[in-house]
Amino acid sequence: MKRKYYKTGELSKIYKLGRDSIKYYEKLGLLNPKRDTNSYRMYTIKDICNLNLIRELRSLDFSMPRIKEYLQNRNIESTKNMLTEEIELIKKKVNELNAHKESLRKRLSSIDNCIEHTTFNRIELLYMNKRKALTVDSNVTFDENVDYLIQRLSEKFEDKFYLLGNSNFGAVFDSNSISNNIFNNYKYTFCLLEEDAPNYNFILDEGYYVTYTYKGDYKKSAKILDMLYKFLEINKYTILGDPIEIYKIDVYETSIEDEYVTQVQIPVKLLSDSSI
Incomplete structure (x- = not known):
């Protein structure tokens, strides 16, 4: 039987997030936990889905307001737009990393040349x-x-x-x-x-x-x-x-x-x- 709810500690362990970060996302309205009889926060599958999306988009440096806008107005068209933005950001990061790699390669060559010649x-x-x-x-x-x-x-x-x-x-x-x-x-x-x-x-x-x-x-x-x-x-x-x-x-x-x-x-x- 599939579980319907997850506690804060479980999310914190699974995602390696501090409790304060989870509460911050809740404050922004990105997570909406229910409360059990002991007033413990209980997160739904929808919250898990949102947390997965938050983590992915934050890794690409999307701002929290942009993420909130997307999560609150998510549909096929907005998802296509978001995926397009992600592709462009990934291209930018790839170009930056390639430039960094080339810089490191040249510096390594410069060090070798300095030592040898x-x-x-x-x-x-x-x-x-x-x-x-x-x-x-x-x-x-x-x-x-x-x-x-x-x-x-x-x-x-x-x-x-x-x-x-x-x-x-x-x-x-x-x-x-x-x-x-x-x-x-x-x-x-x-x-x-x-x-x-x-x-x-x-x-x-x-x-x-x-x-x-x-x-x-x-x-x-x-x-x-x-x-x-x-x-x-x-x-x-x-x-x-x-x-x-x-x-x-x-x-x-x-x-x-x-x-x-x-x-x-x-x-x-x-x-x-x-x-x-």
Whole structure:
């Protein structure tokens, strides 16, 4: 014989829902339990049906008002409309997940390439194509480097990138601070994007950059910048802008500080066709 009623505890266990959630749905009018002689809530098969639909639609991020509207006016036509909406939302989620997967794949490749093909602890002159980025103003001194600033960037552009599997993060130093021997003051923090990215608000110019890539503590940047500036002076390179740090492997890929990989870049103009 089929059961006609279910108690709150049974629904809570079956659906792994807290009692407060079930009571919330009841308050919205989505569930309509009867009361037994002891005033216990007794839910009907109709309530079970509604709870199944609520769970499905919530998983697709339908709002509670939209779900309520559907449940209270359910017929063949409204169900067809709801199914069409579900299909469109699922398509959107699939596209988002595919984009996320591709981002993760590229980041994995980037990590492998960094580990296998990077020249460490050597000054290099590299030509960089124009690089698009998303950025936020910093203008702060922060001893723990860019981690806090990345959080600000993440909050501002949370729909634009994934933290794990993202392109490289970076920061732009403040040259005036460096001239006063302050090496942890940043003008901007940024996230590098793909070449064909349509939405960006910052560009790293195309051209030559004197670079140095190292592993370990970010605080090494102070000595490295000092070394690079001396190198530029000796070789009579014209500095075209503020130094940049690119965090090729950082705290979001490893908790082992010795595995961090950071590249310092200074844009320069060459007086002649020189090489290092």
